[in-house]
């Protein structure tokens with residue numbers, strides 16, 4: 001991608017973020033309120049539809065641009081979690097949906113008229129072992145009847161559409177555990193209160209995450225994406241993009257922490273000199289800077305491979321792991337540099353510190369990434 005275009009997009013994002021300073025995010029965080037104004041501004045600027053092809057009303061840009069957008073949002077102290085799923089979740093529809101489904105939904109998603117932000121995979125009892133999910137979708141004439149429960153379906157209250165993974169054939173009736181799972185695009189406007197119940201979960205960050213219950217929820221059979229029973233594969237194909245984009249957010253967070261810590265270390269004077277003159281203060285920030293630069297190179301490499309259509313599972317996973325660890329190290333250095341003021345809300349450090357911690361766990365935890373690397377890069381026996 002032309003680096004001038006990326007520089008221009010970064011400037012656009014930077015200017016937009018200036019309208020959403022720390023005070024805006026602090027208030028939303030305190031109230032656990034959804035940042036609708038920010039999401040609307042991103043939508044109006046066309047930034048959330050960057051990955052949707054032009055023929056469906058999007059900008060048709062590569063992942064490297066989406067990565068720059070999310071990184072910049074986070075580097076400017078904002079947070080893309082309220083809407084980042086919109087960017088990659090539509091990939092399931094784009095790659096595996098029918099032309100009719102693409103025409104029906106993608107232009108509305110591109111214009112912002114429709115929100116596809118709910119990605120409902122995780123269940124309370126299955127955890128990371130996705131093939132053990134127990135939500136079922138059973139065909140009944142022209143409909144599927146869905147029963148079960150999801151946990152951590154983020155943004156469900158602020159979404160019109162949901163990508164849902166459910167079991168259509170029992171696990172003991174399929175040759176491979178990954179078979180018999182299917183993906184649906186659910187029009188939530190039709191089923192909330194009539195088969196679907198959403199309950200918010202209050203968490204240590206402002207993330208609009210929820211539990212979703214399905215009680216004989218009836219959806220048209222036309223909601224099925226692709227072939228019945230192949231859903232697990234469809235979900236997996238979207239995961240590399242998700243990991244790379246989350247890694248980009250972590251790089252943004254890390255850069256915010258590093259800049260905030262360095263600025264403070266230059267200005268704060270104790271014992272008659274700037275605290276940043278002490279190596280004990282400099283070194284953790286310098287180390288986090290080096291770790292962030294290294295992780296950013298892995299993110300770039302993962303984007304390059306993804307955009308070239310080459311396999312990038314290892315790079316996408318390693319990018320997410322390294323970037324989430326770099327942002328955590330940078331957050332740790334930043335809070336330590338601020339001393340007591342690191343705990344004061346008005347500095348935004350404690351908020352960003354809480355927010356960035358999520359990415360060592362979601363969308364996939366570090367242990368599972370290491371297991372992936374061990375199995376696929378090192379050819380060691382599968383450990384789970």
Ligand SMILES: Cc1cc2nc3c(=O)[nH]c(=O)nc-3n(C[C@H](O)[C@H](O)[C@H](O)COP(=O)(O)OP(=O)(O)OC[C@H]3O[C@@H](n4cnc5c(N)ncnc54)[C@H](O)[C@@H]3O)c2cc1C
Nearest residue numbers: 119120121122127128152153154361362363364365367384
């Ligand atoms: C705020 C938030 C938002 C989220 N949003 C979404 C969403 O929108 N949609 C969605 O579907 N999900 C979402 N998730 C779920 C998230 O993807 C999972 O929490 C994550 O994948 C970890 O799964 P788990 O919580 O079930 O942990 P578990 O699978 O129970 O694992 C717990 C711990 O054990 C470790 N572990 C488990 N098995 C192994 C093993 N074999 N080897 C080594 N270690 C192991 C894990 O690494 C982890 O540290 C969200 C979660 C959070 C907290």
